[in-house]
Amino acid sequence: MLLRNLDCAVIECEHAINETAKVKSFDSVRGVFVEGESLYPGSGIKDKNHIQICVRNPNCIKGYFLPRLKDESYSNPE
Numbered sequence: 695m696l697l698r699n700l701d702c703a704v705i706e707c708e709h710a711i712n713e714t715a716k717v718k719s720f721d722s723v724r725g726v727f728v729e730g731e732s733l734y735p736g737s738g739i740k741d742k743n744h745i746q747i748c749v750r751n752p753n754c755i756k757g758y759f760l761p762r763l764k765d766e767s768y769s770n771p772e
Contacts, residue, residue, distance in 0.1 A: 701727055701746045709750070721751035 709719050730742030749755060764770060 698727075698744070698746060701725060702748070705746070705748045719750065721749070721754045723748045723750070 705723050712719055725746045728740055728743050730740040733739045733741055
């Protein structure tokens, strides 16, 4: 499991800057992070690209789901 502490720090820093500048904070933020080596020469797609979603206002969460337990009677794709 990867912990993306720097991603969180970037989002929190931006909100701290907005707060200092008296700019309204966002309820949720999506950040695109481009990292790693190119998947093939000249590619803009990297092997560690990822998207972080930060919901700062819990009232924006309309629902959630609980992951189901694995059913051992079926194969488990990796």
